[in-house]
Amino acid sequence: MTIVPTVREVPIRTDMDIVGVRQAVREVAVSVGFSLVDQTKVVTAASELARNTLKHGGGGTAEIELEERADSTALRLVFRDEGPGIGDVELALRDGYSSSGGLGLGLSGARRLADEFDLRTAEGEGTTVTVAFVNRDPAAR
Amino acid sequence: MSATAVIELDGVLLVTIQGELTDQDAIALQHDLTTQVASVGARGVLIDISALEIVDSFLARTLHDIAGSTSLLAAETVVVGMRPEVAITLVELGLTLPGLRTALSVADGLALFGGSIAAPSEGA
Numbered sequence: 001m002t003i004v005p006t007v008r009e010v011p012i013r014t015d016m017d018i019v020g021v022r023q024a025v026r027e028v029a030v031s032v033g034f035s036l037v038d039q040t041k042v043v044t045a046a047s048e049l050a051r052n053t054l055k056h057g058g059g060g061t062a063e064i065e066l067e068e069r070a071d072s073t074a075l076r077l078v079f080r081d082e083g084p085g086i087g088d089v090e091l092a093l094r095d096g097y098s099s100s101g102g103l104g105l106g107l108s109g110a111r112r113l114a115d116e117f118d119l120r121t122a123e124g125e126g127t128t129v130t131v132a133f134v135n136r137d138p139a140a141r
Numbered sequence: 142m143s144a145t146a147v148i149e150l151d152g153v154l155l156v157t158i159q160g161e162l163t164d165q166d167a168i169a170l171q172h173d174l175t176t177q178v179a180s181v182g183a184r185g186v187l188i189d190i191s192a193l194e195i196v197d198s199f200l201a202r203t204l205h206d207i208a209g210s211t212s213l214l215a216a217e218t219v220v221v222g223m224r225p226e227v228a229i230t231l232v233e234l235g236l237t238l239p240g241l242r243t244a245l246s247v248a249d250g251l252a253l254f255g256g257s258i259a260a261p262s263e264g265a
Contacts, residue, residue: 015164022161022195040195040226044234047197051164095235105198109234 004076008064012053012079021050021062025077028064032073034135042075042133045110049079049129052106056099057081057127072136074116082126089119145170147177153185153254154178154216155247159192167203175210183216185254189247191222201236208241217242221250 008024011017025046029039046062053060060081067074086092093111098104107129111117114131121127144166146157154177162170174186188204190196196204208218221244231238244250 019161019163026194037226037229040224040230041233044195044197044230047195047199048234051197051199105235109198109236112235113230113233 004065004067006063006065010062010064011059012050012062012081013059015051015054018047018050018054022047024062025064025075028066029075029133032066032075032135034075034133038133038135041113042077045113045131045133046077048106048110049077049131052129053079053081053127056086057083059083060126067132069134072134074132074134076116076130076132079129080126081128085123085125085127086119086121087123089121093119147174149177149181149183152181152183153187153251154181154183156186156188157192158188158190162193162200164199167200171203171207171210174207175214178211178214178216183211185216186211186218187247187250187254188218188220189222189250190220190227191224193224193227196223196227196231198234198236201231201238205238205241217254219244219250219253221245221247 007028010021010024012021022043026039026043029042034042050062058081060079063078065076065078067076091097093108095108096104110131115134116132118130144158144160144162146159148155154174156174177183178186186207204220211218219242223243244253
């Protein structure tokens with residue numbers, strides 16, 4: 001079993017906190033040697049998901065975790081809220097679907113940017129979205 | 142604290158985004174620019190985003206909306222200085238922003254408005 005320590009936990013209560021999540025995620029991505037493009041992808045996905053947590057979940061938390069794997073490091077982001085949950089997951093993941101008048105690319109876009117994606121939700125029980133970005137160890141290439 | 146600076150130069154609003162924008166900042170920018178375009182009768186808006194490390198779907202939509210609202214007021218918006226990694230990420234996110242005019246640099250962007258604009262410094 002790999003131990004996955006939580007490096008940072010950031011509360012998401014206001015739109016300033018979305019900026020806080022972006023900055024915290026970038027710091028961790030830089031610290032584990034992500035390329036500039038990969039940093040940009042992970043921070044952009046974090047921004048989309050933090051906004052969803054705020055707007056749809058009524059706020060929550062972002063946890064930033066690092067997992068050492070055989071020949072790579074995974075940066076995992078867990079967005080958790082105790083909001084109303086998502087009734088129709090398939091619809092929520094569809095490009096262009098928005099319940100808030102946005103572009104509808106937050107969830108589907110973050111899923112495309114990430115290497116791994118997991119969504120757990122139930123109506124009335126909140127939503128947890130987990131994305132992971134894998135940084136392959138250059139020495140193992 | 143303002144994360145953006147706006148100067149007017151020969152009928153063109155030069156907007157420099159200097160750091161992280163909250164969603165509220167982005168909405169305020171759209172409002173302020175649209176108001177200023179009308180009040181000065183600007184013919185163009187040039188938004189320099191070279192300081193931005195990311196553009197997410199919210200900000201992308203705001204830039205698109207700024208271009209839309211200024212266009213209704215007869216001013217064209219050009220977004221300049223997007224970083225390559227931002228462009229790569231936006232496409233992967235599913236956003237190619239059709240209809241948004243872009244240029245690589247401030248100079249290239251200004252050239253789109255016609256070459257009659259003088260440099261903003263060294264008064265002569």
